[in-house]
Amino acid sequence: xxxxRATHHVIVTANAPPPPLPCPSxxxxxxxxxxxxxxxxxxxxxxTERDWSFGSTAIAWRASDGGRAASPVACHTxxxxxxxxxEIARQAGVxxxxxxRVLHARAGVQDAMAQRVRQAIAELTRQRLQAAPGGSxxxxxxxxxxxxxxxxxxQLALEGELPSALPSAFRIRFHITETARPExxxxxxxxxxxxxxxxxxxxxxxxxxxxxxxxSCAKVHLPVITLATDLPDTxxxxxxxxxxxxxxxxxxxxxxxxxxxRPSAAGAKALVVLSSxxxxxxxxxxxxxxxxxxxLAPSVGLVxxxxxxxIDYHTTAPVQxxxxxxxxxxxxxxxxxxxxxxxxxxEQAKRPVAVFVGHDLDRDNRALLAQGRLSxxxxxxxxxxxxxxxxxxxHTRHATPRRHVQALAAASLITRYNIPPDHDAM
Numbered sequence: 001x002x003x004x005r006a007t008h009h010v011i012v013t014a015n016a017p018p019p020p021l022p023c024p025s026x027x028x029x030x031x032x033x034x035x036x037x038x039x040x041x042x043x044x045x046x047x048t049e050r051d052w053s054f055g056s057t058a059i060a061w062r063a064s065d066g067g068r069a070a071s072p073v074a075c076h077t078x079x080x081x082x083x084x085x086x087e088i089a090r091q092a093g094v095x096x097x098x099x100x101r102v103l104h105a106r107a108g109v110q111d112a113m114a115q116r117v118r119q120a121i122a123e124l125t126r127q128r129l130q131a132a133p134g135g136s137x138x139x140x141x142x143x144x145x146x147x148x149x150x151x152x153x154x155q156l157a158l159e160g161e162l163p164s165a166l167p168s169a170f171r172i173r174f175h176i177t178e179t180a181r182p183e184x185x186x187x188x189x190x191x192x193x194x195x196x197x198x199x200x201x202x203x204x205x206x207x208x209x210x211x212x213x214x215x216s217c218a219k220v221h222l223p224v225i226t227l228a229t230d231l232p233d234t235x236x237x238x239x240x241x242x243x244x245x246x247x248x249x250x251x252x253x254x255x256x257x258x259x260x261x262r263p264s265a266a267g268a269k270a271l272v273v274l275s276s277x278x279x280x281x282x283x284x285x286x287x288x289x290x291x292x293x294x295x296l297a298p299s300v301g302l303v304x305x306x307x308x309x310x311i312d313y314h315t316t317a318p319v320q321x322x323x324x325x326x327x328x329x330x331x332x333x334x335x336x337x338x339x340x341x342x343x344x345x346x347e348q349a350k351r352p353v354a355v356f357v358g359h360d361l362d363r364d365n366r367a368l369l370a371q372g373r374l375s376x377x378x379x380x381x382x383x384x385x386x387x388x389x390x391x392x393x394x395h396t397r398h399a400t401p402r403r404h405v406q407a408l409a410a411a412s413l414i415t416r417y418n419i420p421p422d423h424d425a426m
Contacts, residue, residue: 088117090139090173093191138198141172142176144177145204150337151176164390165391197222202231229281243411245284248285248287252291254357254376255297255355269300273304274286274304274307275338313341331354334358343356371416384409
């Protein structure tokens with residue numbers, strides 16, 4: 001990496017983002033700190049914000065005044081990149097005029113829109129570096145409503161599998177939310193359909209407006225693959241992910257093994273925490289858990305709470321209420337996440353449990369397993385899911401798609417004694 005003082009460009013030779021840089025001395029084009037635009041501000045009061053383009057990097061600087069952040073500004077009058085404006089606009093989901101204003105550091109663009117343009121250039125850059133020259137390029141949209149920790153794991157898995165599709169190349173557009181309304185997710189799908197795409201990888205709640213939009217996608221031959229939670233009886237191309245009902249049965253087996261034979265097992269209850277009942281996959285996990293536990297430990301009752309969306313601060317209140325109302329809770333099956341919040345509630349109430357089973361080996365759960373605060377995590381290989389999805393999308397380019405496919409992944413039971421290496425953190 002080198003800084004060219006003549007052009008004010010930072011030249012990047014690796015595809016990984018460099019560490020934050022101090023503002024280069026003598027940089028005369030910091031428009032936001034001129035006396036006309038930002039009186040009283042100085043370059044010494046700037047903090048950095050990284051932004052990437054292919055071959056060179058545009059470093060954006062955010063002026064602060066009394067703790068308030070101003071709009072991002074460019075360190076040079078134009079952001080260099082090799083991509084057509086139309087390609088950036090399609091990746092970002094914004095208009096050509098917005099892209100042009102951001103690239104030339106012109107006023108009149110909201111911070112959120114500017115960030116989408118910069119993120120689009122970063123994604124295009126990363127994906128171009130992974131692509132082989134001469135191969136076909138398929139544009140795929142990842143539409144996912146989930147806690148950030150899961151969305152990030154999916155994104156890393158998907159990007160990690162892109163080289164496996166060579167010589168074909170995929171360009172991924174990300175549409176990631178945590179607590180979106182079904183109507184907003186349907187609107188995102190409609191925009192994708194109208195803009196054009198080679199396929200959609202979707203994790204979304206089961207709702208009529210989303211089902212209707214999947215029917216509209218099918219009419220224009222836009223293949224949709226559901227991830228982690230299915231939308232049955234819709235014209236989606238395939239479902240990929242866990243056999244959720246079997247995963248719930250696995251959790252019930254572990255709870256039964258932990259409680260059976262204990263003096264307190266008679267009349268004990270298991271707390272089942274869902275992120276939302278609108279996710280079909282979570283209801284499948286609960287159903288599998290309920291049926292298997294009734295067979296293996298019929299004396300153990302169930303207490304179910306939901307709508308915490310897998311987010312800690314939303315999960316706390318319903319879990320606290322359940323603990324207050326049920327002093328005999330002795331086990332926890334966390335279907336939808338929010339495990340740090342659940343553990344905090346148990347500790348605050350001084351209510352240790354015999355077993356705590358979660359899902360997904362994300363960064364939070366890795367740490368909790370290693371600390372012995374979780375008993376086990378039901379996990380499967382997300383990269384295998386992504387590999388299957390990419391092959392299915394490639395197949396639709398060369399053959400008539402066969403709908404209602406299920407690509408069920410095998411589940412693994414992970415404890416603190418068999419945590420696999422985190423390759424994405426290396």
